[in-house]
Amino acid sequence: MxxxxxxxxxxxxxxxxxxxxxxxxxxxxxxxxxxxxxxxxxxxxxxxxxxxxxxxxxxxxLPGFHTELTGLNHDEALALLIAGSRRGAQAFGLGSALASAMLKVVDALPESHRDIAAGAAERLLIDPEIDLLSRRVADEEVPGTIVAEVRRAVFAGHKLRIHYTAAGRPPQWRTVDPIGLVTVRDRGYLLATRSGADRTYRLSRILAAEELDEPAERPDRIDLDRAWQERSTRFRAGGDQVTVLVRLNPARQEELLDTALAVRAEEAGSDGRLRLSVTFQDSRHAEWALWQLGTDAEALTPQWLRTSLRDRAAAIAARYEPP
The missing domain is CATH 1.10.10.10 (Winged helix-like DNA-binding domain superfamily/Winged helix DNA-binding domain)
Known part of the structure; x- marks a missing residue:
């Protein structure tokens, strides 16, 4: 003690x-x-x-006094800082650095502590690659050379040139001012500005990256959590969003909330089911989310969604009609 x-x-x-x-x-x-x-x-x-x-x-x-773990390099120290999420380290291209750093940390422990730590580690498993249904967790593949170049530009405060492919568009080169990196549910994002406007880029969609010598135009300090929340709010407010009135089995509420962008209203019905006003990114998102819930969810409005779900169910039923 x-x-x-x-x-x-x-x-x-x-x-x-x-x-x-x-x-x-x-x-x-x-x-x-x-x-x-x-x-x-x-x-x-x-x-x-x-x-x-x-x-x-x-x-x-006394000035200049410091303690350090012998042999830790910059990437290893950085990996330890985000070691609370192994997948976060993977998303930022630091998986191998994390493994190397942890070996050095274990090696620096007294022998008695090392044995105890090794025994305890055998009793813990964090973020396995498959869930209980043997479904493999889908990791986004980002080449190490690309994420390393992005990382260098973010930390050095330099402009970054990226070859980026947005959804449904051909790849284009663009020069951005990088602000920070964020990982959400195993997906990595680059927060940046372009010509003064906020931009968010999926790391997996960056086909090539080049750190430039020119300083980035960005504030000296950044509250990355707040910046992410603001961009998330703007994202949910834009696009071809769809609001659906749903009649739902309460037991499936968490599943619906995991996929929806936002819940605008909620009330309990006299039949024991919930009535929710839920926003989805677009029509395909709404149809997909409700289809996953089967008969536990019913779209009350809009009518086009009811029709689409009915036609989809009829097509499935026809496919499995006995000969």
Whole structure:
């Protein structure tokens, strides 16, 4: 317990600079006296921590002092930062770096801890490639050379030239100002601007990429989560969207919500079923989503969707009509 606390104390001073004993005690959830004893122990162990007196004083590390895991390179350190999602690392082209970094982390552990960690790892499986029905999770294939070039431009703040194929359009070259990378449900996206307008590109649709020397026109700081939410909102508000009134078995509600863009209204019917006003991206999306739910869902409006689903069901029934 104390060893963990000493490491945390050093990392706090590394990350935040000079801190008072009271602040350290609050962060570590110990008494001020315990913090003073820990500081003394660190000094005795050779860690260059010193005290500054006065009203704004506290404890700090000598400039230039740092701790590191020997041998970790830039990509490996970056992979560890997103190691909470193995598929996120894969989407950003860092899968091999993550595997390499984890080997170095394990190798740096004391032998007794290494054995415990290896035993625990055998008891955990995260994001297997197939689900309980043996359905393989579909990963988007993005060549490593392309995603590496995109990554370099994002981190360096340089303009990026991409050969991109949008849905239903021939590939085109375009020059963008990269802002950040996002992964959602195993799909990677590049957030960028083009001629000052927000643009979002699927990594799997980038056929080639080239980092340019010219600096990108973008803000110094970015709240990527907020930027993604804003773009998601605009995406749901545009296009050929369709709103459908659905009568639904409540047991299938989560399945419908997983595919719909938005739910505009919801109420319980007297028959025990829900009535939902649901928005889909377009007519094909609406028909596909309701078809998956079978007889547990009924499109009440619009009429063209009811007709389309009826004709589809009749065609299936005719195909399986006994000879």
């Amino acid at each position: 104390r060893a963990d606390r000493l490491v945390s104390l050093v990392l706090l001073l590394r990350r935040r600079g000079r801190l008072s004993a009271a602040t350290l005690a609050r962060e570590l959830e110990v008494s001020t006296r315990t913090v003073l004893r820990d500081i003394e122990a660190l000094s005795a162990a050779g860690v260059p921590v010193y005290a500054e007196r006065g009203r704004h004083g506290g404890f700090a590390l």
